[in-house]
Structures are given as structure tokens and as C-alpha cells.
Amino acid sequence: MSTDENSGTTPDMSPLKVDPTRASTLLQSISSIHARISTTCKSQNISKPPRLVAVSKLKPATDILALHQPPSDISSSTPQLHFGENYVQELQEKSKLLPKSIRWHFIGGLQSNKCAQLAKSVHSLWAVESVDSVKKAQLLDKGRAQRNEELQKEQDGNAVGGTEEKLRIFVQVNTSGEESKSGVEPKSEDLLSLCKTIRDECSNLKLQGLMTIGAIARSKATTAETENEDFINLRENRDWVAKELGISKEDLELSMGMSEDFESAIRQGSDEVRVGSTIFGERPPKSEAKVLEHTEEDKK
Numbered sequence: 001m002s003t004d005e006n007s008g009t010t011p012d013m014s015p016l017k018v019d020p021t022r023a024s025t026l027l028q029s030i031s032s033i034h035a036r037i038s039t040t041c042k043s044q045n046i047s048k049p050p051r052l053v054a055v056s057k058l059k060p061a062t063d064i065l066a067l068h069q070p071p072s073d074i075s076s077s078t079p080q081l082h083f084g085e086n087y088v089q090e091l092q093e094k095s096k097l098l099p100k101s102i103r104w105h106f107i108g109g110l111q112s113n114k115c116a117q118l119a120k121s122v123h124s125l126w127a128v129e130s131v132d133s134v135k136k137a138q139l140l141d142k143g144r145a146q147r148n149e150e151l152q153k154e155q156d157g158n159a160v161g162g163t164e165e166k167l168r169i170f171v172q173v174n175t176s177g178e179e180s181k182s183g184v185e186p187k188s189e190d191l192l193s194l195c196k197t198i199r200d201e202c203s204n205l206k207l208q209g210l211m212t213i214g215a216i217a218r219s220k221a222t223t224a225e226t227e228n229e230d231f232i233n234l235r236e237n238r239d240w241v242a243k244e245l246g247i248s249k250e251d252l253e254l255s256m257g258m259s260e261d262f263e264s265a266i267r268q269g270s271d272e273v274r275v276g277s278t279i280f281g282e283r284p285p286k287s288e289a290k291v292l293e294h295t296e297e298d299k300k
């Protein structure tokens with residue numbers, strides 16, 4: 001699907017129609033997540049709740065819009081700002097269709113040959129959380145530089161726009177050691193040199209922190225008494241990296257916790273949880289996922 005012809009439309013002219021029933025279901029789900037986050041924070045005396053990234057992969061653009069710009073007649077809390085996506089092309093399409101005020105997080109498996117494209121083409125890409133090699137960091141850095149050069153040119157032409165801030169990078173750590181999971185090895189030279197490269201050599205990137213997915217089995221085995229080892233492991237890695245880099249550990253975030261285990265992650269000091277299916281419901285298979293939903297009316 002090509003959405004290039006929409007690139008000039010403003011968010012107000014968005015062709016997307018939010019179904020009010022769906023919107024109210026989604027708003028209820030997200031507010032119950034907020035309530036669970038806040039209960040967990042209170043129980044641990046955590047004053048600053050973690051950022052909530054709503055993971056919208058394989059879900060239609062209208063679901064995102066419903067949470068970001070809820071219909072005015074549905075009373076709601078603050079609009080959701082942060083959304084997470086796993087596939088480069090899907091994110092490109094959504095970022096063209098949706099308001100520029102959304103802060104996108106790329107959290108999926110990242111191939112080197114998609115890095116430059118990702119950093120260049122996605123508007124308001126706020127963070128990339130799945131960086132596990134120096135090469136990928138350098139390509140993202142280059143892509144962000146090119147994007148800013150292009151934005152600069154446009155700005156010189158008609159005095160609107162402006163360049164984007166540094167792209168935040170989370171280094172993915174394979175805390176569970178599973179072969180199927182990407183990420184650098186915990187407490188390794190690779191982890192340190194990648195963090196140093198991002199900080200010292202990539203002027204368009206900012207080292208934001210570390211990210212892990214963790215083993216499903218561990219999140220299932222987690223109780224309030226036996227905390228998830230992956231989260232303890234990531235926190236220890238963060239403390240180690242901070243010490244080796246000579247920075248304060250408060251300056252390195254932990255991105256950990258998903259639908260099944262975000263409360264455990266918060267207890268271990270997570271700064272950002274990434275929650276998908278508990279907000280949006282089960283995901284369709286990738287082959288059936290659609291960015292634009294078509295209603296029965298459209299099919300006639």
C-alpha cells in the first residue's frame with residue numbers, strides 16, 4: 001500500500017474514522033493499565049511512574065488515533081503519546097497517516113539494511129529500542145543526519161518544519177540467553193563498546209538506556225516473592241554500564257515489562273513498560289494485519 005499521496009495532509013484532515021464503541025473499549029483498557037501501574041508504584045514508594053508505551057503492532061491506525069485523540073464526547077484522561085511498532089514498513093505507513101504529535105518507538109527485530117530507511121523516513125521517531133550492534137547504531141546515526149539535512153533544506157525553502165532532536169537509543173540485551181532472542185550478551189565487551197560508540201561517535205543519537213524482552217517462562221513463574229531474573233539482570237547490567245562509562249545510573253533508563261510481567265518489571269525499577277495485547281487485544285497473524293481497516297460500507 002502506498003500512502004505517499006497523504007504525506008501533505010495535516011492531522012486535522014486525517015481520513016481515519018474512529019469507531020466510538022471501539023474507542024471506549026480501548027480507553028477503558030488503557031486506564032486499567034494506568035491504574036495497575038499506579039497501584040504497583042504506590043506499593044513500592046516509586047514517585048515517578050514508568051512511561052507507558054502502547055504497543056500497536058499489527059493493529060489498525062484507527063486504534064492508535066482512538067487513544068491519541070479520543071473522541072471528544074468520551075471523557076478520558078490524558079491522551080496517549082508513546083506507541084511501539086515492530087515492523088519498519090508498517091511504522092512508515094502509520095507515521096504518514098497519523099498525527100505528528102505521536103512519539104514512535106521502534107521495538108522490533110532490526111535488520112541493518114533497514115536502519116537508514118527507518119531513521120530517515122519516520123516522522124517523530126522518538127526511540128529505537130532494539131539496537132544490538134555498532135553497525136546498526138552507525139546506520140541509524142547516518143539516517144537521522146540525512147533526515148535532518150532534508151528537513152533543513154525544506155525549512156530554508158518555506159520557513160516551516162524544523163529538524164528533529166537526537167534519536168534515543170536503547171541497547172537490547174539478551175538477558176535470558178535464548179538463541180531466538182536478539183540482543184548483546186550481558187556484561188560483555190560488546191555491550192560496553194556499543195554504548196560507548198553511541199555516546200561518543202554518533203552525534204545524532206542519544207544513549208537512552210537498555211532494553212530486554214526476557215524469557216516468557218520466567219515472566220509466567222514470577223510472583224511478588226520470586227522476581228523475574230531477566231529484570232534483575234538488566235538492572236545489574238545498567239548499573240555496570242553506568243559505572244564503566246562514568247555516568248550516573250539515573251541517566252540510563254530500563255525498558256522492561258510487557259503485558260504479562262510489567263508489574264514485576266516496575267518493582268525492579270523499570271523506567272518504561274511496553275504493553276500491547278492487554279490494551280489492544282490479541283493480535284491478528286501478520287498476513288492478515290491491516291493499517292487501514294475497511295468497513296462493510298467500503299466493500300459495497
Ligand SMILES: *Cc1c(COP(=O)(O)O)cnc(C)c1O
Nearest residue numbers: 055107258259260274275276277
Ligand atoms: C510485542 C512486543 C511487546 C508487547 O507485548 P504484549 O505481550 O502484547 O504486551 C513488547 N515489547 C516488544 C519488544 C514486543 O515485540
